[in-house]
Amino acid sequence: MAQGYFITGTDTEIGKTHSAVQLIGRWRSEGKRVVAMKPIASGCEVGADGRWINDDVERLVAASGQTDRELMNPYRFLPAVSPHIAAQQAGVVISLDTIKTHYQRLAEQADVVVVEGAGGWFAPLSDTLFMRDLAWALDLPVILVVGMRLGCINHALLTVQAIEAAGLTLAGWVANRVVPDQPAYEDNLATLKAHIHSPLLLEIPYGKEYSYQD
Ligand SMILES: Nc1ncnc2c1ncn2[C@@H]1O[C@H](COP(=O)(O)OP(=O)(O)OP(=O)(O)O)[C@@H](O)[C@H]1O
Numbered sequence: 001m002a003q004g005y006f007i008t009g010t011d012t013e014i015g016k017t018h019s020a021v022q023l024i025g026r027w028r029s030e031g032k033r034v035v036a037m038k039p040i041a042s043g044c045e046v047g048a049d050g051r052w053i054n055d056d057v058e059r060l061v062a063a064s065g066q067t068d069r070e071l072m073n074p075y076r077f078l079p080a081v082s083p084h085i086a087a088q089q090a091g092v093v094i095s096l097d098t099i100k101t102h103y104q105r106l107a108e109q110a111d112v113v114v115v116e117g118a119g120g121w122f123a124p125l126s127d128t129l130f131m132r133d134l135a136w137a138l139d140l141p142v143i144l145v146v147g148m149r150l151g152c153i154n155h156a157l158l159t160v161q162a163i164e165a166a167g168l169t170l171a172g173w174v175a176n177r178v179v180p181d182q183p184a185y186e187d188n189l190a191t192l193k194a195h196i197h198s199p200l201l202l203e204i205p206y207g208k209e210y211s212y213q214d
């Protein structure tokens with residue numbers, strides 16, 4: 001059975017996909033078969049053939065080499081808005097069972113399945129469900145991407161507490177430098193290390209294409 005990971009972040013646009021791509025590269029370099037999943041994606045461009053193209057899906061596909069976009073991305077919405085609003089506007093009810101079925105099919109093909117959430121831990125999927133409920137339904141260890149900038153300690157520790165409150169395991173975290181010169185970066189990192197009792201898996205510099213071989 002494949003090992004799955006659920007990638008969440010301290011916010012939207014803080015490097016979940018960027019981090020997932022690095023982790024996929026690392027695990028592939030170790031000889032593992034890795035597939036990615038982006039169960040819910042909002043924000044698409046319309047391709048020349050009318051196909052809806054989502055940037056995260058394309059970046060994950062490029063990193064993993066998988067080709068079946070329908071399997072890895074069962075829910076795709078055109079506007080770049082919260083999934084619960086996008087789904088409501090489209091008249092779609094996001095089903096955790098559907099996502100689980102897709103996940104299980106992916107898990108049959110791989111050693112590692114990297115599942116990227118949308119937004120942060122409490123991004124809503126409907127009036128009653130949050131991204132947290134998807135991670136819980138898939139029952140996966142979580143990797144938290146911390147977008148390193150002012151305010152990130154508060155966001156990170158709140159998210160860690162919420163992951164633990166959901167009864168899930170924090171497998172590790174990523175320090176992703178989303179701003180060029182965060183003042184006191186090393187002090188912030190040390191504080192996070194002191195309070196997050198799971199391993200720091202990756203430190204990604206600002207702007208530089210991170211290589212897992214560095
Ligand atoms: N370390 C970094 N240095 C420079 N730019 C970065 C870094 N990490 C992320 N970015 C940029 O920030 C933006 C958001 O990154 P990314 O798409 O990985 O975030 P995300 O958390 O996956 O967002 P979403 O919530 O939309 O899925 C992208 O344009 C990306 O290139």
Ligand SMILES: [Mg+2]
Nearest residue numbers: 016017056116
């Ligand atoms: Mg993303």
